[in-house]
Amino acid sequence: MPAFAGKACSRLARALIFAGGLSILMAPVGVALAEVHLPPETIEADISTHEVAVETDFAGVHVIIFGAVANSRQRVAEDGLYDVVLVLQGPGERSTMRKKTHVAGIWINTDSETFEAIPSYYAVVSTRPLDEIADASELDKLGIGFRHLNFRPVRTLSPERAKEYETSIVRIKRSQNLYRIANVGVAFIASSLFRASVDLPANVSVGEFTVKAHLFREGRHLSSYSTTLDLSREGVERVIHSFAFDYPFLYGVLAVIVAVLAGLASTAIFKRR
């Protein structure tokens, strides 16, 4: 059965050739499929300290935020494949915003609006300027940037009035270093590790801060992670503050007693001379 065998052989050969050809043709598709199955990158972050004590000598604090990109595809930090945007936000405070106008020769508060939740602090820290990292629409979706802050006005405001007051809040907070956008605060220190240092100034209010880390690659948002940072009053400072607000009458009486004792002490000290 040589003819038959030969036929079979040629059929096998043809099958082999076909398979080989197919595999050559399919090669790029295979690579693409393999990439889809690569585990997706995710971001994880943590803070050098989750609890910061505001004591009597509090002069602001540096917090270090560090984190890693899981399943990072860059070999070295210099590849610059990823962008990280960190958003720190302080607790919302109920505040009244007032506007002065010129009345009878002097400047008087004549207009005001109350807001339910003005974040005491808001900072955006990133690897590059935000507009280079992603489109505005992408950033908008994640609520990154001053214009996404919702101060929750008590009354319903007209769009012009809302804008007027909101921009003023941001301007004042920026002048106090409480709102800020730092374009180059985050740096990759290895293929997957990044770190950032953020300044909380001395005038920051206490409360729970949320810290969000967003990961981007080539303008696309990949992953987010959030954690908290607790700023609390400690020491003499905390004792005085909570005493003044929890037991105002006793606090007043004690303040008077301290003053009387100080007066008596000075009399006793300087009497002899």
Add this chain to the structure above:
Amino acid sequence: MQIYLPIAELSMNILLIFAMGGSVGFLSGVFGVGGGFLMTPLLIFSGIPPAVAVATEANQIVASSVSGAIAQWRRNNVDIKLGTVLLVGGVVGSVIGVQIVKLLRQLGQIDLIISLSYVSFLSIVGSLMLVESLNAIRKSRAGEKVSRRRAGQHTWMHGLPLKMRFPRSKLYISAIPPMVIGSVVGLLAAIMGVGGGFVMVPAMIYLLRVPTNVVVGTSLFQIMFVTAVTTVLQATQNQTVDALLALLLMSGGVIGAQLGVRAGQRLKGEQLRALLALLVLAVCARLGMTLVLEPNELYSFSRLAGGH
């Protein structure tokens, strides 16, 4: 070294606070004035919220008036009965004043009213002091003796009811004028954070005809209690007393005052009073400027306590 003030809610240099307490204490030692009318504007200039400045300053004055009142008491210069009548008025004034402060804070006008009160009082007191001291300088150069006005025997006040006898002051007058004077002082303590001696002393001398040797002691007696009551009321109603700031100011103030008293004995009165008058007018002008000049930032915001 920075220190965080718990009620003012800001960080300040501890040495700066001592220096402020010390220099105002020095001036009050030299001139024998309370110093509240200089300290409160100074606190406001250094960024302390005005409402906290006035309440804290009332607390500090308690300390300085206690030591002053004790010294006067030892010399038997206090008319307790008259002081008590002044005090009753003072407490009424203080209660009203603290309520006014509370209301003005809600309206957002407290800073304005404190500044306006200071500008009007300091301009009047400063000008009067300047004129008086310049006259005294002129007279002493001309070699004249400063004549003292004789106390008048009868004024319209003798027609008022509720007459009381004040043996220590050798007075038989109606209780209404001292009560009114006392309540004005209480009002000033609450709204301006001053002892009010600069109003009470002239009023006692010229209106009530109280003998000059008991005027200072009696007014210190009243100031001590009125500022104590004001401190408790401000703490209860407004939570604006910064005890830590007050304590630091007191310690600076006590030392400054002792040095000031010694320096004052060696210095000439009229020229010093003219200098103090100029200082008062300068503080007044500085406060006035903040009202008149267009501020860099027209908007301001204040946190509302207890908000959620």
